[in-house]
Amino acid sequence: MKALDIPAGQGAAGKVGTRPVAVYNTGKGLTVLENICTHMKCQTQWNSAERSWDCPCHGSRYHPEGGVLQGPAKRPLPALEYHLENDEIVLEE
C-alpha cells in the first residue's frame, strides 16, 4: 500500500501483506491502524465526507486516528508501528 496515494486529511483502507489496515494522512504523517472493528471484527470503510472510519456491520464509527466516535465498539482501532520503504507501508511486526 503506497503512502503517496492518500491525500492529506483523507484515509484509505487496504492491506499490507494479508493484514487489513486503515491509513490516515494527518498532513504531517500517517496513522496506520489495524482495520478490524473492535466490536465483532468487520473491516471499516473510510467515510471521506465525515472523515471517519465507519463499520458497515453494526454502525460503529471511529476517529481518523482510531478513537471511538460511536458504538457499539468500545475500544479504539489499535495503532500499528510501521516504516516506509520507497513510499510503501511496511509493518514492524
Ligand code: FES
Ligand atoms: S463489527 Fe463493527 S460495529 Fe459490529
